[in-house]
Structure formats: structure tokens, C-alpha cells
Amino acid sequence: MSLRRLTKFKRLLSPFTTSRTLTTQQNQNINEEKETHFGFEKVKESEKERKVHKVFENVALDYDVMNDAMSLGVHRLWKDYFMCQLSPTDNTKLLDVAGGTGDIAFRFLQYVKNGNYKNCHVTVCDINSNMLEVGKIRSERLKHQPETISWKEGNAEELPFNDNSFNAYTIAFGIRNCTHIDKVLEEAYRVLQPGGRFMCLEFSRLENSYTQWMYDQYSFQVIPVLGQLIAGQWKPYQYLVESIRQFPNQEDFKRMIEEAGFRQVSYENLTLGVVSIHSAFKL
Amino acid sequence: MNINPLRAPSVRFVIKATAQRRLLSAGAEVFEHDFMEHHIPINSFQRTLLTVGSAAVSLMNPYRADMIACLGETSGEQALQEVLRTMEESEEGSEILNDRPRINTGTVDLDYLKRLPDGTLGKAYSNFLVDNRVTPDSRMTVQFVDDVELAYVIQRYREAHDLIHTVLQMPTHMLGEVAVKWVEAIQTKLPMCIGGAIFGPVRLKPKHRQLYRNYYLPWALKTGTEAKFLLNVYFEKRWEQTLSEFYQEMNIKPLEIRKTKKSIEGE
Numbered sequence: 001m002s003l004r005r006l007t008k009f010k011r012l013l014s015p016f017t018t019s020r021t022l023t024t025q026q027n028q029n030i031n032e033e034k035e036t037h038f039g040f041e042k043v044k045e046s047e048k049e050r051k052v053h054k055v056f057e058n059v060a061l062d063y064d065v066m067n068d069a070m071s072l073g074v075h076r077l078w079k080d081y082f083m084c085q086l087s088p089t090d091n092t093k094l095l096d097v098a099g100g101t102g103d104i105a106f107r108f109l110q111y112v113k114n115g116n117y118k119n120c121h122v123t124v125c126d127i128n129s130n131m132l133e134v135g136k137i138r139s140e141r142l143k144h145q146p147e148t149i150s151w152k153e154g155n156a157e158e159l160p161f162n163d164n165s166f167n168a169y170t171i172a173f174g175i176r177n178c179t180h181i182d183k184v185l186e187e188a189y190r191v192l193q194p195g196g197r198f199m200c201l202e203f204s205r206l207e208n209s210y211t212q213w214m215y216d217q218y219s220f221q222v223i224p225v226l227g228q229l230i231a232g233q234w235k236p237y238q239y240l241v242e243s244i245r246q247f248p249n250q251e252d253f254k255r256m257i258e259e260a261g262f263r264q265v266s267y268e269n270l271t272l273g274v275v276s277i278h279s280a281f282k283l
Numbered sequence: 284m285n286i287n288p289l290r291a292p293s294v295r296f297v298i299k300a301t302a303q304r305r306l307l308s309a310g311a312e313v314f315e316h317d318f319m320e321h322h323i324p325i326n327s328f329q330r331t332l333l334t335v336g337s338a339a340v341s342l343m344n345p346y347r348a349d350m351i352a353c354l355g356e357t358s359g360e361q362a363l364q365e366v367l368r369t370m371e372e373s374e375e376g377s378e379i380l381n382d383r384p385r386i387n388t389g390t391v392d393l394d395y396l397k398r399l400p401d402g403t404l405g406k407a408y409s410n411f412l413v414d415n416r417v418t419p420d421s422r423m424t425v426q427f428v429d430d431v432e433l434a435y436v437i438q439r440y441r442e443a444h445d446l447i448h449t450v451l452q453m454p455t456h457m458l459g460e461v462a463v464k465w466v467e468a469i470q471t472k473l474p475m476c477i478g479g480a481i482f483g484p485v486r487l488k489p490k491h492r493q494l495y496r497n498y499y500l501p502w503a504l505k506t507g508t509e510a511k512f513l514l515n516v517y518f519e520k521r522w523e524q525t526l527s528e529f530y531q532e533m534n535i536k537p538l539e540i541r542k543t544k545k546s547i548e549g550e
Contacts, residue, residue: 225329229336232349234323234426 039242062231098174099124100131185260204276311383355475386442405522469507
């Protein structure tokens, strides 16, 4: 289909177009402090952390239900696959950053239990205590051995851990919410032991521009509506879909990981590129 | 107002035009700030999705007040225009539109209302809040109405709802809610009220269903048609008015059921 025909096609679907600059309407101030993005809104860097915190404070209780609704349950498959790719063995000390409600950590515990691997431990670190609370409650319900999992409040850009203290680091659907991605990567490098593995699961760019367009439509038309219907909140989900577009694409992110000092950096797209798994090693 | 489904209307333009048309009081600006902060522009597709979705969720879970509110907003534009017109044609209604009073614990002195003599509107409202364990602070700010005037109308309706319960002497259980919804549906013609009035009774237990059929429904239909327009009432200026005087003025006759109290109080 030529570009012109695609434009005509787009016009037919005009009732479905929306103002994607919801948040920019409300922001008028631009001053000297360095700016970054909060979804499509421009904010001061110092503001972003607070705003992101607010988002997750609001969504914590409905987080899991919303994830299921938005992805029709597929996020579970992504996370399952992610853990399989990590393939932990004996003596794995995992740090799961932005691990909030525990999805990755719990899969880790299940994986090492299934494989009968010894001496494994996961530390869940998140900047938001509400998310950690939800995770703790879930963990209790699932009856995990308390010595295999710990919970720590902390900032991915300034981790409260010593150098070389973990041999695996994961961050799933968290890095795009951080203000300074380069700092997060530097910290990841610092806390990993030599030979340690970094893995990131994050929303990314679709390989095909037409499917990207369909995915955009779904994201902007449907997801905030679902947020309103299920969680009673529109804006956090508007932020969610905008922030996905602000995150670097697969190649750029790969470069950033290399710049932090990691080697053997690779990525794998899932679901046509809706999400991508980046893997790297501290060598 | 907005004929182009491509874009959501620019609310700043609407607010400016409104201010020129109406002699807004200083306090009215507070609502405008609130409105701007909470306003979310949506297109026709999203509006349809929200309407259908909120209707479904409201039916499944009537305690989701936010979904009932959402439904009212997304489907109410036409009805709200009529309500606005009706308010503009009344002196008291116009006063409300100019002042844009809000009803919450910050604007209403609940202690004062508590101290008013029995039989007054203010005292009745105070009792209602205590007996039904509700607070006027639980009402959300409007999000999905683009016109600031219509937005205020629905905000007013939402905040006055408890007062309507009070003057109609209807408690907040399902039976009372449905009766109030009928009155509101007949007076405002809001699709959300009509929907609530028609589908609400589905959830009634057999005992209440009988009461509904024999007493509440005929009374609600009569009251809705015969009473004066309830949203034209500037409640905040009538706290000291006696209920009997109010009823005479508004042509309302509270429901009387000649049965033992036990069967009415139910759940």
C-alpha cells in the first residue's frame, strides 16, 4: 500500500484520532533546569521522579488486573519467556529492579524450585513502597520461603547495594520510567559481579510501520479507556502509552548498554516488537 | 458544539466565551480551575467505548460510583443542554449558574446544619449524612464534558444528589436509589438516570421488589412529573427553611406507606 493510500485510509478513520498531547496541554512552564519527558509532556528532571511515583502510587492496587486486561494476558507469556532466557542455575543471586509487585521475582523462585537449583536468592528493589507492599502480600499468599526473597525500597539510579553483589540483574517494564537511563545502566554494571548478566524486558518498536500504526491506535484509543473502566484512572495509562514512544528503539538502547561497559549485548523481539529482551554481560 | 470528530474542542476558547456571556461571580472561577485540571479530551470512538463500558460496569457493580459518574458524563451532553436551559429560565437557577456553588465539607458548615432545629432542610441533610454514613466529599470532579457550562451542570447535579435524597426522604439502599433515579430521570432526562431507573430494579430482592412495584415506583413517577425542577433549588440559601414549607413550594409529597416500619426498613 502506497503512503498516499495509507493517508486516505487514515482519514476515513478520523473519528478514531485523538489529541495525543493530553499532558502537554497542561504544561506551560519551561525554565533553565534540564528538561526531560514525562510521556509527551515536558517536565523538569526533578519533577519526573515525583510524577512517576504518583503514577505507580495510583495504579498499585489494580496493576496486575490492568496488565492482564491491556495485554489480554500476554504479558504473562512475555515474563515466562524472559525467565527462561535468563535460565538461572545454582547460586544465582538475582537483583530484580523496579520489581514492584513481584512478577519476575516469583517466576525466578518457581524456576529454581522446578529445576531444584540450590542457594538461590532474589532481591526485589523498587522506588515505590506501595508497589512493594502489594508484592509482599502476594508473596505471602504464595507461601514463598522468606529466606529466598527480600524486598528493598530504592532508586535504580542510586542502588542501595555494594559493588559486585549480584550475579544477575533484571529490570522488566521499569527502565522506561527512570529519568536517567544511563545512570540505571551504570548502576547495574556496578552491582553486578564480573560474569554477571544484565537482562531487560521492555516495550519497544514494532518491526513493521503498518503494524506499529495499528498498535498505536490500540494504545491511544483503548488503553486509557480501559484504565478508566477498570482502575478508575485515565491519566496514568495515558502516561504509560506515551512513555513507551519516548523510550529509545532496540538499536539505540543496545548502544546505551554497551556504553555502560557491558559486552555481548543482544536483543530479541517478542510479539512483532511490542516488547524486546535485551541481554548483556559484565566481562 | 463540536462537529468535528477529529479533535476535542479547545476548552480555553469555550471558557472565555462563557465568561463574556454570563456574569460569573468570583467564586465561579474556582470551578473553572478545577474543571481545567480534571478535563480529559476524548474523541467519538473513545466516548462510545467509555459509555458502553461504564454502563456494563455500573450494572455489574453499582458501588462503582465513578463508573456511574462516567456514564453520566459521556452520554449526557444533550440532556445537560436542556437542564442548562431550564436553569437559565429560572431566577434561582440562574443564580446557581452565576455563583457555581460547590457542595463539600469545605463549603458547607456541617456543624451549623447539625445545630439547626428539627424539620429544617439543613437539619434533615445533616441527619441524612450521618444516618447513611456518607460524606459530600466523595463526589468526583467532572472529566469528560468539554463545555465548562455543561460541566458545571453535571457537577451540580452530582453534588446535589444527596440533597435530592434528603428532600425525597429516600435512603441510600437500592430501593431508595432507584426511586431517586426515576425522579431524576423524569426531570433531567439524563441517559444515565434513565438507565439506572430501568435496570436498577433488576438487583432488588423480592421483598423490596414488591414494595417497589406497589409503592415506590408509582410514587416516584408521580413526584418526578409533578414536583418543580429540583436543580433550580439553591439549597445553600435554604438551610433554615422548614421541610413542610419546602414541600408546599416544590409540590412534593413524601412517600407514606401504611405498613409496619419493619417491612420498609428492610436492608
